[in-house]
Amino acid sequence: MDITYFMNAKPIWAKGRTGEKNLTCLFSTRMEKGNYLLRLTACNFYRIWKGGVFFGYGPARAPHGYARVDEYVFSVNSDGEPLVIEVSGYRCRSFYALDEVPFLQAELFAGGKSVCYTAAEGDFVCSVLQERLQKVARFSYQRAFSESYVFLRPPMECYAPLHPVEVEETQSVKLLPRRISYPVYDTAYAVPVECGAFEYGTRGKPFSDRYITLNEIGIFPRDTLETYPSDALNGIKYRSSGRKPICGDGDYEVYAFDNSETGFLRIRASAEAESHFLVIFDEIALNDPNNADTPKEICFDRNACYNIVEYRTAAGMFEHICFEPYTIRYAKIIVLSGRLKIDEVSLIRYENADCKDFSACGGDKKIDQIIDAAVRTFRHNAVDILTDCPSRERAGWLCDSWFTARAEKLFTGHNRIETNFLENIALSPDLPFVPEGMIPMCYPADFSQKDMYIPNWAMWYVLELYDYSLRGGDTSIIALSKDKVYALFRYLEKYENDSGLLEDLEGWIFLEWSKANDPAYVCGVNYPSNMMYFAALKAGGKLFSDATLEDKAARIRSSIREQSFNGVFYEDNAVRAKDGTLERTGHISETCQYYAFFTGIATREEDGALWKCLVDRFGAFRNPLAVYPEVAPSSAFIGNYLRMYLLHEYGYKQTVREESTEFFLKMAERTGTLWEHDDIRGSLDHGFASYIAVLLLM
Numbered sequence: 001m002d003i004t005y006f007m008n009a010k011p012i013w014a015k016g017r018t019g020e021k022n023l024t025c026l027f028s029t030r031m032e033k034g035n036y037l038l039r040l041t042a043c044n045f046y047r048i049w050k051g052g053v054f055f056g057y058g059p060a061r062a063p064h065g066y067a068r069v070d071e072y073v074f075s076v077n078s079d080g081e082p083l084v085i086e087v088s089g090y091r092c093r094s095f096y097a098l099d100e101v102p103f104l105q106a107e108l109f110a111g112g113k114s115v116c117y118t119a120a121e122g123d124f125v126c127s128v129l130q131e132r133l134q135k136v137a138r139f140s141y142q143r144a145f146s147e148s149y150v151f152l153r154p155p156m157e158c159y160a161p162l163h164p165v166e167v168e169e170t171q172s173v174k175l176l177p178r179r180i181s182y183p184v185y186d187t188a189y190a191v192p193v194e195c196g197a198f199e200y201g202t203r204g205k206p207f208s209d210r211y212i213t214l215n216e217i218g219i220f221p222r223d224t225l226e227t228y229p230s231d232a233l234n235g236i237k238y239r240s241s242g243r244k245p246i247c248g249d250g251d252y253e254v255y256a257f258d259n260s261e262t263g264f265l266r267i268r269a270s271a272e273a274e275s276h277f278l279v280i281f282d283e284i285a286l287n288d289p290n291n292a293d294t295p296k297e298i299c300f301d302r303n304a305c306y307n308i309v310e311y312r313t314a315a316g317m318f319e320h321i322c323f324e325p326y327t328i329r330y331a332k333i334i335v336l337s338g339r340l341k342i343d344e345v346s347l348i349r350y351e352n353a354d355c356k357d358f359s360a361c362g363g364d365k366k367i368d369q370i371i372d373a374a375v376r377t378f379r380h381n382a383v384d385i386l387t388d389c390p391s392r393e394r395a396g397w398l399c400d401s402w403f404t405a406r407a408e409k410l411f412t413g414h415n416r417i418e419t420n421f422l423e424n425i426a427l428s429p430d431l432p433f434v435p436e437g438m439i440p441m442c443y444p445a446d447f448s449q450k451d452m453y454i455p456n457w458a459m460w461y462v463l464e465l466y467d468y469s470l471r472g473g474d475t476s477i478i479a480l481s482k483d484k485v486y487a488l489f490r491y492l493e494k495y496e497n498d499s500g501l502l503e504d505l506e507g508w509i510f511l512e513w514s515k516a517n518d519p520a521y522v523c524g525v526n527y528p529s530n531m532m533y534f535a536a537l538k539a540g541g542k543l544f545s546d547a548t549l550e551d552k553a554a555r556i557r558s559s560i561r562e563q564s565f566n567g568v569f570y571e572d573n574a575v576r577a578k579d580g581t582l583e584r585t586g587h588i589s590e591t592c593q594y595y596a597f598f599t600g601i602a603t604r605e606e607d608g609a610l611w612k613c614l615v616d617r618f619g620a621f622r623n624p625l626a627v628y629p630e631v632a633p634s635s636a637f638i639g640n641y642l643r644m645y646l647l648h649e650y651g652y653k654q655t656v657r658e659e660s661t662e663f664f665l666k667m668a669e670r671t672g673t674l675w676e677h678d679d680i681r682g683s684l685d686h687g688f689a690s691y692i693a694v695l696l697l698m
Contacts, residue, residue: 005039005069005175009117011103013089014126015166018101021091021218022136022145024129024323026161027104028084029116031076036115038074040106041067041175042087044097044144047323049084049159050074054185054321054348057264059178060384060420061396061444063427064098066174067105068384068420070182083108084159086129088323090144092218093446095395097144099218103170120169127161132323133227135220139324140305141211142393147322148227148310155313155320176423180416181353183383188263190255190331190345194296196240197250198334203235209304216448229278229310230300232336238295246272247335247342254296255345259373259672260284260329260685262351262380262390265309267333268344269318275338279309281331283391283671283684298332303392303683313338325350327380327391327685329671351379355411360697366661367696373668374693378407380673381687385421388442389676389683396421397442398457402464403641403691409471410694419474422465426480437491438507439484453507456529458488459536466539478543485540489549492533499559499582500552501530512639513677515632516572516589524575525582527564528595530556535599560601569610569631570596589632590618591639598642604650615652619643620663620678636663636678637688648695656695664692 014025040046041059048055060068089102106124108116116123133148151158207230212222222228238252247253260283267279282303285296300307309322318340331345355378360371380390386401386408387394405418425443433447434440439458440447447453462485469478497503502525509522509529516528534556541549564570566584572592574582593614596602604611617627620640624633634640640663647656667675667684674689676682 003175003177006105006107006117007114008119009039009105009107009122010119011105011170011172012118012120012122012124012126012167013101013103013170014128015168017128018089018168018170019091020089020134021220022134023089023091023102024132025087025089025102025104026084026127026129026159027087027106027118027124028082028127028161029108029124031081031083031108032079033076034110035075036073037109038072038083038106039069039109040085040104041069042085042104043067043100043102043173044090045088045323046104047086048072049082049086051081052156052159054264056185057183057350060180061424062176063424063444064100064429066176066427068176068178070178082160084161085124086159086323092138092144093448094144094217095142095393095442095445098444099446101170120167125161125164126167127163127165129158131155131158135224135226137225137228137230137306138211138217138219140392141209141214141217142395143324146306146308147324148229149312149320151311151313151318151320153314154316155318179420180384184349184351184353184356184379186349188257188261188347188349190257190347192243192253192342193256194240194254195243195247196238196252196295198236198238198252199250200235201237206231206234207301209301211306214448227310229308230306232278232334233280233300240295245341246339247333248339249335249337252332252334253342254298255331255333257329257347259376260327261347261349262327262685263325263347263349265322265326265328265331266344266346266348267311267318267320267342268346270341270343271313271315271318272339272341273315274313275315275340276312276336277338277340278334278336279311279331280334281307281326281328283327283329283673284680285330286680296330296332298330302680305392321348325390325394327389350383352382352412352417354414355379358411360693364657366665367657369668370660370664370674371693371696373664373672373674374407374690375411377673377685377687378404378411378690380685381690382408382417384417385424386417387687389686391683391685393683395442395445396424398439398454398464399460399638400686400688402460402467403688405464405468405471406694407690410697411690415468415471415473418468419477422468422473422477422481425461426477426484435491437487439488441508451507454510455492455505455507456510456532459532462488462536462539462543466543469543482544485544489537489540497525499563500556501525501559501563502533505529511595512591512635512637514589514591514635514639516591516634516639520585521572521587521589524573524585525563526573527560527570528572528592530560531595531599531601534560534601538600557601569593570602587632588630590634591632591642593618594634594639594642594646597646614643615647615655619659621659637676637686640678641688641691644692644695660692660696
């Protein structure tokens with residue numbers, strides 16, 4: 001983009017520290033009365049404090065070697081008002097924040113003139129936020145580091161730098177427009193729902209997970225950590241009691257939001273003595289929600305996250321806002337030592353602003369509740385790109401995005417978030433552990449292990465580009481993506497057999513979380529993968545007016561129908577016999593049937609009996625032990641969503657409403673969001689799930 005954003009500003013960081021993991025720097029200046037424009041970008045993330053008040057967070061994520069520029073317009077009413085920009089530089093591999101040189105590039109304008117800017121000899125004063133401990137555990141495999149703080153003075157005073165450090169200019173990156181709306185920053189308040197005391201029982205093994213021990217992703221070794229707060233939870237037992245005005249050693253309090261919320265956790269309290277306390281949180285309490293007599297079981301690692309924020313604070317007033325966005329329904333404050341009066345537990349929301357007022361009042365309270373949960377789920381997962389979940393990963397996964405993008409069009413009337421998402425992929429460079437020509441399975445991301453790519457998701461990328469074009473997408477983004485699409489097809493050609501079908505495809509062959517993904521089902525010639533290959537070639541041909549691709553797709557369709565269909569069902573795969581011929585394995589999944597109809601390999605006209613069987617006998621509530629036990633049932637995603645899509649497309653809208661109510665209502669009632677699975681494993685706030693609103697409303 002040939003746009004000049006900065007007149008004088010250069011990217012800078014604390015001198016000699018660009019290679020350090022998990023470093024937080026503060027860049028500060030003071031402003032006179034007047035009207036200002038602030039332009040800035042950063043790596044990895046910034047937070048703005050204007051006059052000591054939270055003002056903004058960003059930037060929107062960009063590809064390797066790029067950064068998106070934000071702009072804020074504001075007034076200053078008194079001379080000397082401070083402006084502080086807090087920037088985290090994580091320097092680790094993750095699916096959320098890129099492992100690139102950290103920096104801030106910022107410039108303040110007044111009356112069209114530059115009055116303050118970052119540079120080696122610029123006007124912003126840099127210091128390191130010592131209060132945020134650097135050597136801590138990762139938050140998850142997919143995200144960077146957890147948060148632990150030591151405050152020897154009131155937390156908000158720590159954002160007024162005391163010890164300036166030298167800065168150095170870092171390598172410039174290419175700049176991109178933000179393009180999208182700025183997030184919602186309103187406040188959600190939690191209420192106390194339980195308090196009591198805790199004691200220690202038998203301690204078990206110290207907590208560990210791959211993100212604690214896997215050096216390849218960028219960790220601090222366990223024996224070098226400055227703190228490891230999960231140790232304080234080992235063997236802990238809770239006993240609920242009446243509410244206490246002050247929590248002392250061995251006390252706890254639980255706070256709850258009305259629904260699962262995503263944003264920046266804020267704690268306001270009074271410390272009557274030097275105190276050490278933890279905040280653990282999750283989207284759900286694991287025990288029976290209808291049993292008020294047992295302590296709420298909040299498991300910090302249920303979703304493979306380190307959902308712990310640790311504080312050590314001097315006596316006095318305490319107020320702090322976490323730097324990273326989290327997803328929380330329940331928060332438990334555990335006082336390990338000291339005396340603490342909790343005044344407020346709240347959260348500054350970090351959500352998509354474009355559908356804030358979207359609502360559906362169709363007269364069916366259950367359906368309306370599901371749609372409300374779908375909207376909330378979308379808001380949490382469409383802030384800067386389309387993400388899978390706002391908690392464990394915040395990652396931009398393909399396939400998920402095909403569904404979430406359709407929800408964006410419904411909720412906002414446009415697809416600007418998707419445009420950023422697709423532009424990021426189009427501009428992505430060659431990545432380690434991703435073969436040349438392959439599309440990264442999620443992006444922006446850094447991968448750390450061999451075969452960390454999903455060829456199936458790359459095929460979904462082509463389908464999404466075509467779908468994006470039909471929804472009026474930016475033609476320049478489609479043109480920018482063309483080379484990626486053709487490079488993908490050249491990569492896949494290497495795996496074509498004499499029938500033109502993909503055989504022994506490498507990487508993570510992923511269809512869904514069900515038996516359809518067992519190695520025995522996906523080896524050899526996997527027909528659902530080839531169904532997606534057919535669909536991708538057909539979509540690419542239409543997208544770029546390439547008859548050669550469409551002709552190839554037609555040949556592949558004939559081969560799949562001939563080889564996979566056994567007269568009743570489409571089988572999942574075939575493998576080579578000793579004589580070299582392909583033999584079907586007899587493996588049959590429900591999901592394979594949905595892929596067949598979704599891609600157009602099967603049609604109601606050609607496969608009427610199978611279609612009737614799917615409508616009448618299959619679905620999320622089939623008993624697979626009694627009804628077609630030879631057919632492995634589908635998982636929530638993607639099989640059951642493909643089912644809903646197909647029912648909707650073929651006019652079975654009442655069936656969609658009935659099955660949706662039974663499937664989604666429990667989620668909407670318990671968390672106010674929609675889940676990754678049909679149980680409480682994993683994320684309980686998953687972006688693709690918002691797509692159900694499209695099927696219910698259109």
